[in-house]
Amino acid sequence: MKFRFFDENPISDLDPNQKLRGFETFDTASDSRKNLVKVLRGRSVDADQLVDILANCRNGTRCLSAACPVCVRRFRMVWCSRIARCVMNNADRWCAASIVPAELALPRGELDRFEVTRAKERLRKQLERSPIKRAAIIGGFDYALQTFDGRAPKWRPHMYLLIEASQGRIEVALKRHYPNDPDTRKAVIIKPLTWGIQSSMKTATYTFKAEFYKRAPGTDVRGNSDPEQMSLSPAERTELALLLHKQGFLGRTIRRGRHADFRELTTR
Numbered sequence: 001m002k003f004r005f006f007d008e009n010p011i012s013d014l015d016p017n018q019k020l021r022g023f024e025t026f027d028t029a030s031d032s033r034k035n036l037v038k039v040l041r042g043r044s045v046d047a048d049q050l051v052d053i054l055a056n057c058r059n060g061t062r063c064l065s066a067a068c069p070v071c072v073r074r075f076r077m078v079w080c081s082r083i084a085r086c087v088m089n090n091a092d093r094w095c096a097a098s099i100v101p102a103e104l105a106l107p108r109g110e111l112d113r114f115e116v117t118r119a120k121e122r123l124r125k126q127l128e129r130s131p132i133k134r135a136a137i138i139g140g141f142d143y144a145l146q147t148f149d150g151r152a153p154k155w156r157p158h159m160y161l162l163i164e165a166s167q168g169r170i171e172v173a174l175k176r177h178y179p180n181d182p183d184t185r186k187a188v189i190i191k192p193l194t195w196g197i198q199s200s201m202k203t204a205t206y207t208f209k210a211e212f213y214k215r216a217p218g219t220d221v222r223g224n225s226d227p228e229q230m231s232l233s234p235a236e237r238t239e240l241a242l243l244l245h246k247q248g249f250l251g252r253t254i255r256r257g258r259h260a261d262f263r264e265l266t267t268r
């Protein structure tokens with residue numbers, strides 16, 4: 001079922017814009033949209049095409065680009081409120097799984113080679129033959145640039161998934177597919193969810209992040225309040241914006257299984 005999120009309003013009691021401390025404000029998102037337009041302008045033909053789209057994002061005629069901070073904020077309000085409704089009263093039935101697949105790493109300058117559809121298809125095949133093949137799964141892709149001492153940085157596409165299954169079953173399903181390596185010390189981290197409206201909304205925001213960073217050597221590519229996170233350069237921001245735009249909102253998400261509170265999941 002298609003998720004027509006731009007025709008929907010967030011669930012008011014669970015709208016992170018109203019209820020979650022620290023959620024981005026409209027003014028912040030609007031400033032970052034203007035700032036991104038300045039960064040993109042003149043960098044390439046594709047970047048200039050994206051400038052034309054983002055610069056015309058207005059109230060009533062939103063651009064709907066998944067690179068647009070204003071439209072991302074709007075998507076996150078609907079998406080996160082829906083997720084919070086699924087998990088808040090059943091936190092003990094859900095876990096969060098953060099997965100950093102080594103094989104998805106790409107050199108800086110080559111992020112356009114990342115194929116989200118292929119990455120999702122690979123995950124689907126892994127799940128099909130696993131003890132969590134029928135579990136509801138809601139999440140998405142996140143991006144970080146991992147830096148190293150004396151080596152070129154790498155983009156690290158990774159996933160953050162909420163899974164309605166026990167920690168043990170999720171470990172059996174996922175861990176064998178994602179080995180650790182020297183640059184990925186913990187490829188899979190699985191944690192039970194905690195109860196509460198605030199934590200449900202906060203967890204939901206991790207499935208579709210609005211800000212992206214460089215991560216210093218020795219720190220994890222995830223990290224929500226990571227002290228060693230650094231801003232991306234203009235060239236890196238351009239690379240990432242073009243990828244996000246190409247993927248679209250639903251392209252970046254992962255939705256699987258069935259859930260009464262989130263009918264737009266897909267079972268394949």
Ligand SMILES: [Zn+2]
Nearest residue numbers: 057063068071
């Ligand atoms: Zn927009």
